[in-house]
Amino acid sequence: MTGPGLTRRDALAAAAAALAPAALGPAPAAAEPQVSGDADVLIPLRRAEAAAEVAYRTVAMAGGPGDVVGLANGFAAHEREHAMVLATALEALGADKPQPPRSAAELDRTLALLGVRPLSQAAGPRARLEVLLELEQALIARWVRAHRALQDPNLMRTATQVLACQGQHAVALRASLGQELLPSSVAADR
Amino acid sequence: MVDRRALLGAGLAGALLAGCGGSGPADRDAALRDDRDDRARLNDLLALEHRIVALYAGLPGAPALVGRLLEHERDHVDRLQAAVRALRGRPVRAPARVDLPGELAPLEVVRRAELTAVDAYLGTLPAIQDAGVRGLLAGIVAVEAEHLAATDHALGGRFAPDAFVTGARRL
Numbered sequence: 001m002t003g004p005g006l007t008r009r010d011a012l013a014a015a016a017a018a019l020a021p022a023a024l025g026p027a028p029a030a031a032e033p034q035v036s037g038d039a040d041v042l043i044p045l046r047r048a049e050a051a052a053e054v055a056y057r058t059v060a061m062a063g064g065p066g067d068v069v070g071l072a073n074g075f076a077a078h079e080r081e082h083a084m085v086l087a088t089a090l091e092a093l094g095a096d097k098p099q100p101p102r103s104a105a106e107l108d109r110t111l112a113l114l115g116v117r118p119l120s121q122a123a124g125p126r127a128r129l130e131v132l133l134e135l136e137q138a139l140i141a142r143w144v145r146a147h148r149a150l151q152d153p154n155l156m157r158t159a160t161q162v163l164a165c166q167g168q169h170a171v172a173l174r175a176s177l178g179q180e181l182l183p184s185s186v187a188a189d190r
Numbered sequence: 191m192v193d194r195r196a197l198l199g200a201g202l203a204g205a206l207l208a209g210c211g212g213s214g215p216a217d218r219d220a221a222l223r224d225d226r227d228d229r230a231r232l233n234d235l236l237a238l239e240h241r242i243v244a245l246y247a248g249l250p251g252a253p254a255l256v257g258r259l260l261e262h263e264r265d266h267v268d269r270l271q272a273a274v275r276a277l278r279g280r281p282v283r284a285p286a287r288v289d290l291p292g293e294l295a296p297l298e299v300v301r302r303a304e305l306t307a308v309d310a311y312l313g314t315l316p317a318i319q320d321a322g323v324r325g326l327l328a329g330i331v332a333v334e335a336e337h338l339a340a341t342d343h344a345l346g347g348r349f350a351p352d353a354f355v356t357g358a359r360r361l
Contacts, residue, residue, distance in 0.1 A: 078353035140332055147328035153316035156324075160312045163328060164335030164355035171339040172349035181340050182258050185265035187332035189325055 039095035041149045046086035048139055049162075050100035051110040053079035055119055055135055058107065064125030071176060072132075075169050082162050089155060114138040126177065133173040137188075139166045144189040163187075228320050229279030235327070236270040237282050238310050239263055241361070242303045244288035252296040255344055259300065259337050266330050273323055291361075297345050301360075304338040307331075308357025 056076035060069050087097040101107040108118035116135045122128045143163035150156045171181050246252070246260040271281040291299055311331035318324045338357075339349040 081353035161354040168339035168350035185262035
């Protein structure tokens with residue numbers, strides 16, 4: 001999606017400016033990569049977004065009503081984009097990116113770190129959607145908190161765009177579960 | 191058109207996504223450079239929220255969804271006023287009157303308002319110095335995006351069509 005008047009040249013110019021050394025802080029004196037405070041903020045978010053992609057893929061593969069599978073596939077693609085953007089940002093910041101969970105047990109452990117019930121124990125499509133909604137709420141809380149800590153303006157904008165997407169996922173999941181669509185006027189940060 | 195994947199491949203994702211909103215990167219860079227403080231920026235958002243409250247309250251024949259959104263927007267006004275006061279500022283007042291956009295269905299007015307709200311918070315957040323205020327605004331913009339999802343769905347669209355929600359100035 002592009003805004004009115006935004007050209008590819010605009011985006012490239014902004015991109016180059018954002019990734020110039022000045023935008024990432026002073027150059028490290030030594031050859032060792034220097035991990036910034038923003039990287040510390042983004043690493044757990046990358047872990048969480050990568051886990052979210054795996055969780056949605058798992059739900060899609062588990063099957064169920066077509067609308068549930070369609071939703072899970074669509075949102076898995078979104079989470080993948082979020083995880084990719086975070087991986088790119090971490091690379092630019094000189095930080096390693098956490099890898100996605102490679103098994104159901106690993107996914108459950110990552111979900112537990114986020115305060116979310118294990119997906120492997122969710123029986124049936126509805127229970128799986130409930131776990132996904134818990135996961136979205138956990139992601140929203142972490143993205144809200146990230147806004148307090150992030151320093152780079154471009155990373156902040158990306159964080160806001162991702163946060164907004166997670167909010168929209170939550171609305172769709174509430175609709176699928178027959179819950180109130182808009183329960184709160186402000187997203188909780190915990 | 192910007193090819194997001196091409197830029198991702200070039201390792202330019204963060205800056206690209208910053209530039210995908212309704213206002214271009216030049217506008218937003220200018221917003222970052224200006225010397226206004228958090229109070230002024232919060233008052234800009236407060237003025238927009240006042241306007242949205244007036245719009246929603248005045249929509250004829252609006253569906254029930256709009257009543258829920260109005261409750262939320264009024265709460266946003268309250269929270270922004272409190273934030274301005276906490277920074278020892280003076281909150282802007284609600285406008286005496288707001289003209290409704292002509293010839294638009296109520297939900298289309300709402301959609302435009304929510305797109306505008308998302309764009310405004312997205313543009314303001316990186317310039318805010320106070321971490322606590324940034325947390326408040328992040329909590330609000332997440333809900334503005336939820337409003338947009340519910341409105342889009344009520345209009346026959348999808349809840350969450352895009353991986354990156356940008357908003358647009360439409361009011």
